[in-house]
Amino acid sequence: MLWLHLHFYQLSLEHCAQASNSDDAWVVYHTPSNEIKQLNESAKKAGIDVGMGLAEAAALTAPLRIIDYCEQTERQLLNHLACCLYQCAAEITLIPPHSLAIRIDTLVRYYEGANNVWFSLKSLLNELAHKYHFASAWTPEAAEALARAQINTFYTHKDDIKKALYHLPLGCLLLSAKQRHALLRSGIKQVGQLFELSGTELGKRFDNALLQYLYACRGETYPQRIFYHPPEQFDDRISLPFEIENTQHLLPYVTKALQRMETFLRLRNITTQAIQLTLFYREANATELIIRKSTPYFSHSEWLQLITLKLSNLVLSAPVISVQFHAHGLEEITGQNEDFFNNRRHIFARQQLAGKLAARLGENSISTPKWPHDHRLHPDTKTLTHLAHDYQDLPGLRLKQPKLLSGAPKIEFGPVRVETAWWSDTKHKRDYYIAKNHHGQRMQVFRENNQWFISGWYL
Amino acid sequence: MAFSELICQSNFSFLLGASSPEELVTTAAFLNYRAIAITDECSVAGIVRAYSEIKRHNLPIQLITGSYFSLDDSFQCVLLCPTKQAYAELCRIITNARRRSPKGEYHLAEWDLKSIKHCFIIWLPQYQNSQTTHWAKWLFTYHKNRTWIAATRFLDSWDNKRFAVADRLHVEFGFPVIATSHALFHHPDRLPLQHVLHAIRENTTVENLGTRVLANAERSLRNISKLEKLFPPQWLTNTLILAKQCQFTLDELRYQYPAEVVPKDMKPIDYLRQCVEKGIRKRFPNGIRQSIRAIIEKEMQLIEDQGYEYFFLTIYDIVQYAKEKHILYQGRGSAANSVVCYCLEITAVDPRQINVLFERFISKERNEPPDIDVDFEHSRREEIIQYIYQKYGRERTALAATVITFRFKSAFREVGKALGLAESQLSYTLKNINRRDKTVPWKAQLTSCGMDVTSKKVRQLIALVEDILGFPRHLSQHVGGFVISSGPLYELVAVENAAMDERTVIQWDKDDLETLGLLKVDILALGMLTAIRKTFDLLNRQYSVPVSIPFITALGDDPQVYDMICKADTVGVFQIESRAQMTMLPRLKPRCYYDLVVQIAIVRPGPIQGEMVHPYLLRRHGKEKISYPSEAVRSVLSRTMGVPIFQEQVIQLAMVAAGFSGGEADALRRAMANWKKSGRIFEFKEKLINGMTEKGYARHFAEQLFEQIKGFGGYGFPESHSASFAVLSYVSCWLKFYFPAEFFIALLNSWPMGFYTPSQLIQDAKRHNIPILPVCINHSKYDHTLVYCKGEKAIQLGFRIVNGLSYTAATQVIQQRPTHGYQSIQEVRQIYNHERDLSALASADAFASIAGNRYQARWAMMDSQVSLPLFSPGNEQLSLSLAPDEKDTLIEDYASTSLSLRTHPISLLLKHKNLDKFTFANALEQKSNKSVVHILGCVTCRQAPGTASGATFFTLEDHTGNINVVVWQATARHQQQAYLKSHILQVDGILERSPEGVTHIIAGKLTDRSHWLAELAVTSRDFH
Secondary structure, three states, rough: EEEEEEOOOOOHHHHOOOOOOOEEEEEEEEOOOOOOOEOOHHHHHHHOOOOOOHHHHHHHHHOOOEEEOOOOHHHHHHHHHHHHHHOOOOOOOOOOOOEEEEOOOOOHHHHHHHHHHHHHHHHHHHHHHHHHHEEEEEHHHHHOOOOOOOOOEEOOHHHHHHHHHOEEEOOOOOOOOOHHHHHHHHOOOEHHHHOOOOHHHHHHOOOOOHHHHHHHOOOOOOOOOOOOOOOOEEEEEEEEEEEEEEEEHHHHHHHHHHHHHHHHHHHEEEEEEEEEEEEEEHOOOOEEEEEEEEEEEEEEHHHHHHHHHHHHHHOOOOOOEEEEEEEEEEEEOOOOOOOOOOOOOOHHHHHHHHHHHHHHHHHHHHOOOOOOOOOOOOOOOOOOOOOOHHOOOOEEEEEEEEOOOOOOOOEEEEEEEEEOOOOOOOOOEEEEEEEOOOOOOOOEEEOOEEEEEEEEEEO | OOOOOOOOOOOOOOOOOOOHHHHHHHHHHHHOOOOOEOOOOOOOHHHHHHHHHHHHHOOOOOEEEEEEEEEEEEEEEEEEEHHHHHHHHHHHHHHHHHHOOOOOOOOOHHHHHHHHOOEEEEOOOOOOOOOOOHHHHHHHHHHHHHHEEEEEOOOOOHHHHHHHHHHHHHHHOOOOOEEEEEEEEEEHHHHHHHHHHHHHHEEEEEEEEHHOOOOOOOOOOOOOOHHHHHHHHHHHHHHHHHHHHHOOOOOHHHOOOOOOOOOOOOOOHHHHHHHHHHHHHOOEEEEEEEHHHHHHHHHHHHHHHHHHHHHHHHHHHHHHHHHHHHEEEEEEEHHHHHHHHHHHOOOOOOOOOOOOOOHHOOOOOOOOOOOEEEEEEOOOOOHHHHHHHHHOOOOEEEEEEEEEEEEEEHHHHHHHHHOOOHHHHHHHHHOOOOOOOOOOOHHHOOOHHHHOOHHHHHHHHHHHHHHOOOEEEEEEEEEEEEEEOOHHHHHOEEEEOOOOOOOOOEEEHHHHHHOOOOOEEEEEHHHHHHHHHHHHHHHHHHHHOOOOOHHHHHHOOOHHHHHHHHHHOOOOOOOOOOHHHHHHHHHHHHOOHHHHHHHHOOHHHHHHHHOOHHHHHHHOOOOOOOOOOOOOHHHHHOOOOOOOOHHHHHHHHHHHOOOOOOOHHHHHHHHHOEEEEOOOOOOHHHHHHHHHHHHOOOOOHHHHHHHHHHOOOOOOHHHHHHHHHHHHHHHHHHHHHHOOOHHHHHHHOOOOOOOOOHHHHHHHHHOOOEEEEEEOOOOOOOOOOOEOOOOOEEEOOOHOOOOOOOHHHHHHHHHHHOOOOOOOOOHHHHHOOHHHHHHHHOOOOOOOHHHHHHHHHHHHHHOOOOOOOOOOOOOEEEEEEEEHHHHHHHHHHHHHHOOOOOOHHHHHHHOOOOOOOOOOOHHHOOOOOOEEEEEEEEEEEEEEOOOOOEEEEEEHHHHHEEEEEEHHHHHHHHOHHHHHHHOOOEHHHHHHHHOOOOOEEEEEEEEHHHHOOOOOOOOOOOOO
């Protein structure tokens, strides 16, 4: 057997469009462990290293650009990679979040030599433009150990593999911290020293799982593997490395996703009729956009044009944190995909209705009632329903801008004194009253600069 | 119209109230309130501070004691104390509610409320609760005549409803209504701080609190004209009626001593005299001089006049118990060093050796309580505490509280979080702010940490951190201050659970107790006493003459011991072992007991900041004439050559030179103790300086004296304490000089204690040519033991030094050790097979004699089959042929026992690197003064005392000894990484040698060389 292990060591960094070739130092940072996980060349030059804490890294260079590490994103990106590599090799096994192993020996026949397989894979990998460490060995376990040591050599001969493995430090094996600690504390520091110990000696001291693993590393057993199967549907959700406020900045991520979709569609000889693009925000509800074409299509550039147009009209209500693509109406390319009116009704009818109304009446005429989040009694993006408990008499209609009140109001209740939001830019100190005007209309009023203002009407 | 605020929660309602009790009473008096009630939630913790503030400033306001309670969501009330019985009742209710719950919480039961007989109840009815009528009927049934309704007006949406409810309850049930602001802070400006406290309480940000925060600043003390507009006049008048009925004041509290310390048929003074006479016969077997007898009589008279017999007898009783159980102790404090205490065997300080006059400290005029702290062996103090609990019962005994306050780090982090700043940013900033850098205040350092100090949020952060500093956070237990009373303690003060099981604390701290004149007995722990006792035990096993503290002190001052002290060979001894003390010893050259008393007190912030050290040294060595500005000053300063050294001298100077009255001097003393918190010391500055200049003293001298007073803040060292400590210092030096092996063994067996790590102590023992034998499975006991090696006394290291080894494991291994010793690891495993412990032993190389090196021992231990019944122990073959090299051995030694007997890291480096350019500790003497030197060593200590104007003192240890390095602030600031993080440090600097031969290296360049032995983690004791 011969397996190739690929370890993509900076997936998250590469996923961030700006980071890879930037002159600024960029790092991928894992908050719970306070560790730098990935970094670009500039960061490396500044003396930052993987495993460093944020404070130390920040002290070494400024500005330091930080991307939050997200294991889920790495897994998704790995899946995409597997999907692409599937063009070349069928027996791929995923080692999430950022590695995969490819069985080579079964391909030798087709490519006429192991090195040819490697050459093809390398070309494909170059196209995908990801950085990786690699190594080949008799089992995925052994290949992984070598790749973890960043050997970056495609071995085909057993002697070479053995020699390389024997010189590896113990840390390259996938041992638990406890096992590694126990071995190191017994003076066993290299893989070769461990391999030389007899199975009986090891069996007295370690569990079966470790023995199995070591046998696999030594190439004496071949544990079963679950191979990667490409998905039936194209559904791609990408977490963005940082919050994006401008739709233009979304485009690099959209492009990459569409490229992946194209690969997906091409490999299956299918097309898609509609793409559902969902933009997720940190707090606000997600925005769902459906982009349709009258005729099904697969080329990413065509779809990109449409989506660019759609996005150019879109004003983001909040920064986007992730994007999801879903290809709807997949069809085999048969030349009979002309059902133009299919799939018109869907769950987004409410938004469509609102959209229609807005188009007819103008956007300013449409408003959605929202309760304020704090005592300011101001319209706010955040909604909380419990406010009704805190305030007994809130006006049913609030004015966007307070209106000057002519004449003296007849105060019915008050003051309700609000003194808050000192922490924000709009410190708020005001006395509100419920008053009646000479028409008998009740209103919420306040006094400022010796003048009365109406802030809302009771209905 | 007049008004009394009857519901007011201070910052002792933790994370709720946003003003101190002092601020509340001062503002209430300023607003012309007739009375104010401090009603913290289930607590009387803040009341004494309010009381003391009123007394201090003679504020024209009545203070009412009370407490706020919440039974559940439907019922909240405030209890006020009209009488002393009501106060006792309140304390009982608080105590019961607190004792039922874990520390910091309380659980009120309906029964508690039902049992009220004396307190007034102010009910805070809820306007939207279905239970309101139920509670109205309940109160009407049980407390018809003592219930009042609180009406609040917070200027919110519900004011009308609240008024309507109050009115209805008044009409239906006849409860009178009082107006209240239910104040949480003294001034509207404190609203942001209250919001922040609220956010900290809910662990969120002020913004996310949404509508849960107070909507406005109406929960402050409002002026009366405003209140008149907000409330009906009758409701305001009712506050006065209720306040008038609350006549209880804290003055009425009288402490009742426990009576059982005096035999039933005797008067306390007679019994005390009997005990003293007994002591005289013991202490002065050859008869007592007339002058001492006269002092005793004077002291006895004073004790009788002040009624302190029980206090002395209580301590006498405790130390008698300690004596009976052979627990070493030593009393200290002003009253402790009286002749009476010497006779009662509370202290070993012979009054003939020291000029501490008892009367000076128990002063009739000042009426301050006597101060006696008793230190016990730290390992056995618990026995004393249990004795006290047993003798007086848990109901009558509790520890004093210590108020834990917001310190800079917690304040910065918590406020920052409440304002919504990222935790990682706050942690980063905190890590990078150097609070010891006095020249650049923390606010100015924020910019370099990436914070924009011009932004609103950061400005708010700074202001709020300043506000919250010193705010109480929770109550903790005092280190050893016991309050013992004759009756149940909860009638005197509320008691609550401490974090430790079965420990209770009262809700007042030591200052509160002092304010009210309540006595506490300080039962403290001192590691050195344990070490001394253990040395005595070792000696008494070898020699027929029993060695004890009186035995050593009776021998008089030993010149050889003082020679050792003058050479600063004082690692491990008591008090004079620190870096600063060791530097001072060759300069001061102590030659007698009183010199030691001065030596201990002089290396303190007070004398250093007051610039008294240099003049004292000059005068001591005859280089400056001893002069006194006046006869009065001579009387105070003659024993310290005209230079004020002790705290008492400074206070006395304030009296004789600046004309302070006794009361003022006492106030000065108290302000001195915590000036950093309260800043009250500055109230005395003008009076002191003017008083002294008016009496003809130089202004410079007066200002220096004031600086010294400031320096004493928190670290003040009275002569009486110094005198007690000097006894222990001398005894420990004597032991170290004559019996170093026993002394080091005792020290190591008493660890953790003192200034040095076991590794440093063992290095010192080696320098004294004491052989050290490594931990061995067949020879070690749990403690380190004295053995003879080639006819010499040697230290056999015990299992206690093995990191991670449990006591149980060690004792089992020792108890079941075969007479011929263990033959194999498997034999040990048959007896005790706990992986972690055995692994710790293997790491410490304890199996070297039976299982080869560490690697082999561990490998053998990992074998899980040997423990199975079919596999017999014994004949296993070593299946591993690996052996650790020298570096690995060193690393393992440090990891497992924090020291290595084989080699020093620097000597190991010496083998592998060319270190020719470095000068090692033993070669420094050959270098000339002011020469440039390059040194290399393990950082074993970093100290940045506040008195050293920003300098940090490093101790570098190499294989030949220790080197003292001074790092100035600017040097440190520019080489922050090496300064803060090095384990092995290279210093390029200038050698400075004082005329007395004290050598320092003034650091120029610091280079971190830790990577040379990257894995070696030599622990440094940083920043003490």
